[in-house]
Amino acid sequence: MSDLRAIPSIEQLRQRPSIRALEAQYGAAAAVDALRAGTDAVRRAIAAAEDPVDAQAVTSRIEAAAADHLDRMFRSSLRRVINATGVVLHTNLGRAPLAAAAVDRLAAVATGYSTLEYDLAAGVRGRRDVHAEGLLCRLTGAEAAVVVNNNAAATMIVLAALAAGREVVVSRGELVEIGGGFRVPDVMAQSGAVLREVGTTNKTRLADYAAAIGERTALILRVHPSNFRIEGFTERPALADLVGLGARLNVPVVEDLGSGHLGALPDHPLDAAEPSVRASVAAGLAICCFSGDKLLGGPQAGIIVGRQPHVDAIRRHPLMRALRVDKLTYAALDATLAEYAAGRGGAVPIQRMLTMGAEAIRGRAEALAAVIRKAAGWKADVIRGASAVGGGSAPGIELPTWLVVLSRDGVSAASLEETLRAAATPVIARIEQDHVVLDLRTVFPEDDELIATITQ
Secondary structure: OOOHHHOOOHHHHHOOHHHHHHHHHHOHHHHHHHHHHHHHHHHHHHHHOOOOOOHHHHHHHHHHHHHHHHHHHHOOOOOOOEEOOOEEEOHHHOOOOOOHHHHHHHHHHHOOOOOOOEEOOOOEEOOHHHOOHHHHHHHHOOOEEEEEOOHHHHHHHHHHHHHOOOEEEEEHHHOOEEHHHEEHHHHHHHHOOEEEEEOOOOEOOHHHHHHHOOOOEEEEEEEOOOOOOOOOOOEOOOHHHHHHHHHHHOOOEEEEEEOOOOOOOOOOHHHHHOOOHHHHHHOOOOEEEEEOOOOOOOOOOEEEEEOHHHHHHHHHOOHHHHHOOOHHHHHHHHHHHHHHHOOOHHHOHHHHHHHOOHHHHHHHHHHHHHHHHOOOOEEEEEEEEEEEEEOOOOOOOEEEEEEEEEEEOOEOHHHHHHHHHOOOOOEEOEEEOOEEEEEHHHOOHHHHHHHHHOOO
């Protein structure tokens, strides 16, 4: 049996420069725990070995084990990754990356105190629910606006504030399920509103809504179909007609738009596929709600815009305190909205990715492929492909792109994709027809070189 006396004591190990560095980075208590775990593992390995062990090799093994233990313990599960899938609003990867201006505003607000609930002019306590309202009204044409923590929350508080205990008329074709298994009927049930379905899955006429409206009706709700489309034998009333019906019968119309398209993409396929918030507000809706982290390209938020009396009722509802957002969300949202208001929508990463031309992507793809091909055993080709909007926005719309097709001698596509995910900065790719492909539409240009280093 090997000699266990080759193992140094914990105190001896703590005097070594590498361990002192670990203590400085992770703290003495955590470093000592890691040394004990590493020492125990090495002791078991020595006890099971037949050959003598070198004291220096033992020490090195303990140091390495301790460093690995601490890295695993302190590594955040929330990490930056490179999105090379070509899905612009990738829900699993955090949807919209923030604009530089939003990041700067976040840092400024996060590192100090702020006017979250303080009125500078009056020198007294203020209200947090007014932040970003001015810019939201300017960009959408609404009378008032308020922000909650996501669009499901926005839908719930709208219904709770305006329709609790009363009926809300919804087309059967709009009773959708969104990501994570959340369904519109479930959200309505939690709000206290009573669902009144009208029409059929593929056809709902204006007369169907009119026939369902009675004394118990509080709202007409129109819901964006999100991540699916019904094609063929279909019918859906125009929004203006639905609003006109509501006006005649004194029933407010609410629309859950989901994606939050501001109409900032002229001549883009999205303009035809996605209704804009401004157009919905102009049609005369009482309330319109949408996401902050989809086509708007800001932080996760549920944005509610509409007529002043209805928005005020939502502000006063008790759920508002539970669903309100913090200073960081307001900071990022306000800065994102300011980019649009100043005519700099192209500075918002989502807008830039959506409008990026296929030839610009091709140039980057060719350059990256040329670098990868220089590495022994690696192959890279460039082919035509299609990117997706994602995030439940514009289902079926494909954006022309060029893909880098990766392969490596003796390595399967699944193993190669796993190698990319295991990089220091993980690269999330996709597999098509048993090949790993990278779509640079969703990769920041400065990350092209980082991808190339994985093959070196």
